């Protein structure tokens with residue numbers, strides 16, 4: 001288990017809904033349920049799934065912006081839950097986040113230079129000279145002119161603001177960047193520029209990414225491995241090429257089939273999946289996908305399918321497509337903790 | 343198969359040299375710089391381009407729904423069945439809008455009223471434009487909900503918009519738009535806010551309903567994938583003008599405008615390999631507040647030559663049903 005930058009074990013997050021009366025149990029939103037994965041240095045792990053499936057909650061749990069209901073997050077083998085404030089800050093240096101909205105995530109009253117050097121100044125005082133040198137260096141890294149450090153966010157285009165967000169994330173020389181829908185709000189031509197920048201940075205600096213997106217085309221382009229989430233759970237985690245060439249979970253299959261393809265000669269099959277994603281407050285019993293699944297059998301309505309390792313190094317949670325080898329004695333936890341995919 | 347059927351050749355909507363401006367405190371934004379195109383009865387025409395290129399303003403100009411104080415259509419004609427919509431009185435325009443030309447938007451809540459049930463609103467739309475009785479109109483509302491494949495229409499007809507999911511609201515809005523059997527449906531990014539599996543359902547619904555009713559559709563989207571799956575013809579817009587116009591097959595097989603080509607190449611595509619750098623379109627879109635000299639794409643264009651910076655290329659035919667506003671379209675298409 002060494003060489004892993006990030007390891008996530010059985011991570012769970014339930015948000016209470018309202019406050020509930022006295023000893024009455026409070027209903028909860030099951031935002032993230034028993035999620036495990038790992039990320040190695042220099043790799044891109046993508047998380048895909050439709051809105052509300054828990055992607056952003058995973059990101060917030062990784063950054064410890066919210067406390068988990070259960071499970072652990074380990075950075076370089078150290079559980080971040082046990083860390084004191086200053087240790088937590090040090091561990092955060094290893095991991096930085098880039099958000100979707102380049103407009104709201106930058107303080108409009110600070111200059112570009114101040115914005116991107118701010119994370120460093122939280123740790124150490126910089127002289128004006130040092131700050132300018134750092135700002136210039138960071139701007140160059142993200143393909144902007146150092147002269148732009150004196151401008152304010154409102155003077156930049158959407159793509160440039162996203163570059164600033166990335167520059168700020170790079171300031172502390174992290175090993176891992178969590179990008180939550182970082183290119184989703186951008187037009188495709190600008191999106192291409194930012195994806196190129198991320199690929200370049202990965203090459204030059206050996207950065208790892210947890211890249212969260214609902215856009216399968218982008219994920220296929222940039223990912224090494226992909227985790228597919230549905231209603232808070234990972235339903236399939238596979239090497240990127242294998243996942244797209246041969247989706248195993250019926251939901252993965254539906255998701256890939258639903259994505260529009262810019263090729264008018266392709267013949268569209270029938271509508272890939274009916275119905276809508278149910279509420280995470282009352283998720284369906286058994287496999288949460290069963291009400292929409294064309295393959296569902298009785299067992300799917302009763303038992304939560306465990307993540308089962310497959311021969312090609314992926315894990316899949318589906319009673320039909322990935323039946324557990326030994327259905328009688330095998331505990332669910334055993335399957336989900338053996339989830340590390342090479 | 344939906345390709346050949348219904349796409350007649352009679353022109354339903356004929357837009358000529360349409361120019362729309364926005365008036366700010368100190369500047370004028372030339373949002374539409376003179377665009378011309380036609381929608382034929384029964385066809386689906388895609389309108390594609392990146393944000394700010396003028397897609398929504400085109401729709402709002404046709405429907406005469408531009409903000410009154412700040413925007414004006416300053417030139418051109420919008421002929422619907424030969425009559426210029428720009429010359430109609432507000433009353434005449436109301437009879438066309440929602441009745442013969444209907445629209446749906448990205449966010450259904452902009453056209454659904456939160457304080458009335460969905461059934462009430464559809465029935466009302468029916469009653470405004472026909473002489474139907476209240477009970478006939480409600481029956482029509484239920485029928486429309488069934489048509490857009492909302493499960494349990496008898497119950498859903500009494501739902502308020504907030505009691506529905508995003509996908510269901512979009513279906514309800516389509517039901518309302520189609521209740522009066524319009525000849526033209528203008529759909530402005532109707533699936534952009536939806537998840538991909540719901541998008542697939544709504545796209546299929548629009549394609550099916552179009553076949554079933556013969557309504558022509560003007561489908562506005564920024565997504566080339568959506569265009570490929572739903573449209574027969576496409577116009578590509580850039581900076582308030584039409585850069586290219588073609589059948590959907592020609593557009594994807596032989597893009598003739600450097601912008602179209604750049605746009606297509608910048609979309610990640612497995613056929614071109616993973617984790618390679620994507621071809622970028624350098625630079626940014628021009629400001630529409632200053633007059634543009636020459637081709638508006640010239641500063642970003644790998645094909646640009648001297649004339650591109652001096653003269654404005656007009657949309658010209660380069661093949662059957664294929665037109666591009668580029669001096670070098672033939673070379674672009676060939677290379």
Ligand SMILES: Nc1ncnc2c1ncn2[C@@H]1O[C@H](COP(=O)(O)OP(=O)(O)O)[C@@H](O)[C@H]1O
Pocket residue numbers: 015016029030031049050051052053054055056057058280
């Ligand atoms: N602070 C919160 N309080 C209550 N519920 C929340 C909160 N944040 C997210 N949720 C719910 O948790 C689920 C997962 O949300 P999120 O992680 O944002 O999903 P995604 O990023 O995949 O769209 C959703 O049902 C959402 O409504």
Ligand SMILES: Nc1ncnc2c1ncn2[C@@H]1O[C@H](COP(=O)(O)OP(=O)(O)O)[C@@H](O)[C@H]1O
Pocket residue numbers: 364371373391392393394395396397398399400409412630
């Ligand atoms: N309400 C408005 N006030 C001022 N300018 C506007 C307004 N709406 C649109 N514009 C201008 O018109 C141009 C085209 O906008 P729009 O048609 O909404 O683009 P899109 O192609 O993204 O739908 C924009 O670049 C913008 O400058």
Ligand code: SF4
Pocket residue numbers: 599600601637638639640641643644645646647650655667668669670671
């Ligand atoms: S006219 Fe010139 S600048 Fe404009 S797109 Fe064609 S080649 Fe490029």
Ligand SMILES: [Mg+2]
Pocket residue numbers: 055056057181
């Ligand atoms: Mg999110």
Ligand SMILES: [Mg+2]
Pocket residue numbers: 397398399
């Ligand atoms: Mg728009």
